Amino acid sequence: MKQLLNTLYVMTQGAYVCLDHETVKVEVSGTVQMQVPLHHLGAIVTLGNVMMSPFIMARCAEDGRAVVILDRNGKFKCRVVGKTSGNVLLRQVQYEAVRDRERSALIARNMVAGKVKNARQILMRGARETGNADESTALRKAGDILADALFHLKDVTDIDHVRGLEGEAANAYFQVFDRMVKEEDRPTFRMNGRNRRPPLDPMNALLSFLYTLLLNDCISAVEGVGLDSQFGFLHALRPGRPSLGLDIMEEFRSVLADRLALTLINRKQITEKHFEVRPGGATYLDDAGRKEVIMAYQKRKQDEFHHPILDQKVPFGLLPHVQSRLLARHLRGDLEHYTPVLYS
Template structure:
């Protein structure tokens, strides 16, 4: 069990020997009872709601074992993380600061990130199109998907030859807009998707995309910290107050493989329906029951093993996300070492 998800209100987490014990109200009697033990030896992270209580010994043991906690508010907003003490990485940070000020380095790395994202967007559409075609569909909208694939293919040369970050971001925005237009073709009719909307998301599809991206972003931020990197200093995303730009960079190629693919599965397989969403604060958001289902599917996808043609062995999306932080750190000395994540 790499991740423990604790979102039920009123839970108390205590340390007993080599395990955590989660106490809370019994579903039928309401009396305080032991709901589940969690062995620490196979725990890698905890996702917790803001009203879950941890004892000091439990927190201390999690720190000792290097197990982070991600904390979410009752409405599903990521509040922050509880991270183990970090080892000083002055030399790595100094080199990163120097590299981020080097326009050749930032443009080289950013080009690779955008090219990898475009490659993964095309692979997702190709797979969806192949599955729909194999099922015998004669939907005329599939012709638009084929046209989009050709259009995306034509964007590789200008992306790889971009002369500035602004020019590169323009091509990235164009590719993503075309991709989402084609991707929406495969959604069930009861969950339309006209455009990408954030802060707030305006419909259930956007709500799922935003929530998955938030989870991925928080994990990438933690991996950057763990490997001595400053997650605020990115290449494609300019450093700015209030965001972890490097974490945003590293998750870009994972968006098609995880964020959008997961959202599509949730609706296509009827895991989520309209009862799992609520309208508030001018937007549409997952409700508590929807978030519980979402967390479960997110974890399954992040921990599912697959044989990667790029790395040549079995791995998981979570392992590959951490590997991106490792590769970026290596690229501070050897930019050619940075190879963004690619779908098979």
């Protein structure tokens, strides 16, 4: 089993990240603020005006350690990538599978089924936990729509039909998502469906930031097993889009991001004060909010989940890697189907 390594997030503006032998140093105004053994890190993520020495960037690229650069709001800017590695024959069968519309649709169907099933679990849990009968009814009705989508997915072999069912389920899910926020905090975190680029309310800003963190982990997992993150099955191919990273992320959105967002809000770890509203209505987490979210996300990744295929406990942070390996085994012909993670 792959070891779950830490991700170093550097958010202090003006910080400088460098390599001292086998230790990563973070300096601010010439003063060392922290040191971390390089072998403890699986990735380095910087936000905003953070500088990195070319030596540490080259070393991370050589080792296959992800280096991701985000702007101060958490928007993706670039990744540092080393020489192409992995099994070229695996990527070849991946490309062939993407071109095979029927096979591609079947893989996408299973991914969407995992996403919808996990999202429905979140809704049903919310319906049980709320003390308001009207809220419980609304959440259960949305859960019924997702159950209906699952029922129809089992017979679908067309990729556009798969995407249509996924869209209907996502729309129903986000129409009631803010009903799982405690009533006293709901005015702040009310959302009118999902919006992005830019997010227009605090809830969407929080979800977008968590999805960025999760996507970077999924891209690293996909590339770590030798697959091409640009060639996906559910998400259409577009220049610059990490389609397979987005595919793998779908079944984890509700488990690793959505549920965490609700926990942070309901425990008042994230409040109205953690957001900035820009001209035009764009809403983003502030520095304190991003720090709070990153710490909670890192902690969540340490929690364990019993994986039914492996029949053993796996940290949540390793699930993207495990699912990427299962997908690779399916593409090679070692597994008949790609089986998504189902959270219960």
